[in-house]
Amino acid sequence: MNENKRIRIRWLFILLFPFLFGQFLFVLFVEEPYPAFVLPLFGTIHGEDGVYSYNRERIEVVCAGGDRLEVSKGTLFRDLPEPHHIYALYRFFDVYGDSVYREDVDFRRWFWSQVEELELCDSVRGVEVIWRRVAYDTKEAVVARSEEGLGSVWYLREQGGKGGN
Amino acid sequence: MEISRRLDHWIFDSYYVSPLFLGLCRMLYAGHILFLALEPSHWMGRFPSAFYEPPLSFARLMGGFPPEAFFHVLNVLMVVGLVFLFLGVYTRYSSIGVFVVSLVYTTFAGCFGNILHSTLIIIIPLVMAFSNWGAGLSWDAIRGKGGEVEGWPISLLSVLIGFCMFTAGVWKWEWLDLETSGIQSNLLVNYYARERGDLLSTFFVGIEVRWFWEVLDWVIVIFECLFLVVVFWPSWFRFWVSLAVLFHFANVLMLNVDFNSFLLLYMFFIPWELVERLGSNTLKAVERYGEHFYGVLKVWHIALLIFGILGVLYTHGSFYMLLMDLLGIESRYVLPLSLFSISSVIVFFFWVYRIRLWFLGITK
Numbered sequence: 001m002n003e004n005k006r007i008r009i010r011w012l013f014i015l016l017f018p019f020l021f022g023q024f025l026f027v028l029f030v031e032e033p034y035p036a037f038v039l040p041l042f043g044t045i046h047g048e049d050g051v052y053s054y055n056r057e058r059i060e061v062v063c064a065g066g067d068r069l070e071v072s073k074g075t076l077f078r079d080l081p082e083p084h085h086i087y088a089l090y091r092f093f094d095v096y097g098d099s100v101y102r103e104d105v106d107f108r109r110w111f112w113s114q115v116e117e118l119e120l121c122d123s124v125r126g127v128e129v130i131w132r133r134v135a136y137d138t139k140e141a142v143v144a145r146s147e148e149g150l151g152s153v154w155y156l157r158e159q160g161g162k163g164g165n
Numbered sequence: 166m167e168i169s170r171r172l173d174h175w176i177f178d179s180y181y182v183s184p185l186f187l188g189l190c191r192m193l194y195a196g197h198i199l200f201l202a203l204e205p206s207h208w209m210g211r212f213p214s215a216f217y218e219p220p221l222s223f224a225r226l227m228g229g230f231p232p233e234a235f236f237h238v239l240n241v242l243m244v245v246g247l248v249f250l251f252l253g254v255y256t257r258y259s260s261i262g263v264f265v266v267s268l269v270y271t272t273f274a275g276c277f278g279n280i281l282h283s284t285l286i287i288i289i290p291l292v293m294a295f296s297n298w299g300a301g302l303s304w305d306a307i308r309g310k311g312g313e314v315e316g317w318p319i320s321l322l323s324v325l326i327g328f329c330m331f332t333a334g335v336w337k338w339e340w341l342d343l344e345t346s347g348i349q350s351n352l353l354v355n356y357y358a359r360e361r362g363d364l365l366s367t368f369f370v371g372i373e374v375r376w377f378w379e380v381l382d383w384v385i386v387i388f389e390c391l392f393l394v395v396v397f398w399p400s401w402f403r404f405w406v407s408l409a410v411l412f413h414f415a416n417v418l419m420l421n422v423d424f425n426s427f428l429l430l431y432m433f434f435i436p437w438e439l440v441e442r443l444g445s446n447t448l449k450a451v452e453r454y455g456e457h458f459y460g461v462l463k464v465w466h467i468a469l470l471i472f473g474i475l476g477v478l479y480t481h482g483s484f485y486m487l488l489m490d491l492l493g494i495e496s497r498y499v500l501p502l503s504l505f506s507i508s509s510v511i512v513f514f515f516w517v518y519r520i521r522l523w524f525l526g527i528t529k
Contacts, residue, residue: 020328
């Protein structure tokens with residue numbers, strides 16, 4: 001290897017460290033969700049005083065006749081590879097306020113085509129997403145599980161509207 | 166002067182892998198991605214722009230996902246690039262090409278809000294392109310255009326691994342809180358919310374000894390943070406990498422988190438010179454016992470190879486899972502993982518020797 005090349009490589013290494021340090025500061029101060037260079041962060045889901053909780057969804061397709069059929073997020077977002085389901089779900093419910101849902105024709109077309117492809121009933125009235133907060137208390141000798149309802153969100157087929165309770 | 170000399174030694178002489186083994190690493194990387202990990206990307210083109218939340222990247226210049234046709238082209242480019250890389254055809258260019266296509270794919274895939282932890286895996290071909298990993302077991306080598314192997318990209322890779330593990334560890338500083346346990350909360354979320362209840366997870370969920378979880382929290386944080394420190398001592402780094410394999414394996418058992426792709430990173434730090442020596446000595450010993458015994462070993466080795474492949478198929482696909490279900494074996498991982506590990510080690514030594522002979526035959 002000639003000396004010029006060695007010098008270039010040496011400089012590459014010397015500059016790499018401040019670059020990585022810059023990345024570190026970027027992630028530290030600019031914050032998630034988009035660190036440019038972070039690897040296996042196994043989540044930092046922390047409980048206070050040993051209580052861990054998370055929100056869990058239950059998606060139900062409601063037929064015109066009143067029948068209800070549960071579908072998983074993996075079924076609803078079946079075109080997505082597995083790790084993306086949960087993020088798609090959060091993105092979906094974070095963004096779609098009533099007005100956005102009514103106005104976004106592309107989204108509504110996509111959403112109802114996904115539901116209809118499942119062929120769960122002859123006519124779909126809507127989709128209801130019921131949210132619950134599940135908590136695990138690890139302070140005691142036996143882990144205690146508790147659940148709390150957080151309400152639900154409706155997506156109606158005909159009116160193209162969204163409501164909540 | 167002394168610092169400069171030591172720096173040079175660390176950069177250029179810390180790691181050396183022979184052309185044969187570097188070629189093997191290249192084939193393992195391309196083969197793994199091509200046959201086991203590659204996902205078609207055209208599904209992204211089916212999603213409305215409502216899901217489009219691009220990270221800080223070129224994707225911000227666009228208002229939504231490109232059409233499906235774009236992703237079909239991307240799929241074709243990826244497969245062609247990986248086949249070229251596997252065979253070692255224009256290795257440097259195909260390596261960089263595979264990196265660029267992977268980057269485009271992961272950037273768009275990241276637009277759903279999911280932070281993909283594959284950064285280091287996709288950066289491998291970019292870094293290793295400059296190591297001349299096409300110098301052995303390649304079309305380039307046959308043409309006499311493989312170049313000379315260089316070790317500094319492996320040192321560079323060690324810095325990137327060290328940094329990434331450090332960032333993974335430093336963000337877990339909250340785990341050091343004596344009142345709560347980070348690893349236990351991850352276990353519970355994985356077990357109950359993500360329904361990952363295989364292998365030893367049920368056993369670990371049942372452990373209610375507070376200090377056990379606290380010690381584990383501290384060990385993990387210290388282990389990950391020290392990764393950046395040991396980068397400067399290659400033998401320690403190799404040791405840390407071997408600990409990392411155990412660490413990931415423990416994650417498989419406890420959290421059911423797959424770590425296969427990380428082996429693609431760690432394989433560059435296997436002491437290949439030792440493997441070569443062991444492989445060649447073993448084969449010499451085997452040959453001393455004559456053809457008959459060698460024939461028996463050959464059958465055994467083919468059988469183990471088949472088990473190994475089935476093990477890989479199992480961990481990656483549903484075929485083997487179905488077979489296990491039919492056999493009434495409930496544990497989804499233990500058997501194939503054990504078979505895979507045992508057979509890989511044994512088969513590896515045999516193949517190393519055979520490939521070496523084949524390679525020497527070609528180069529003569």
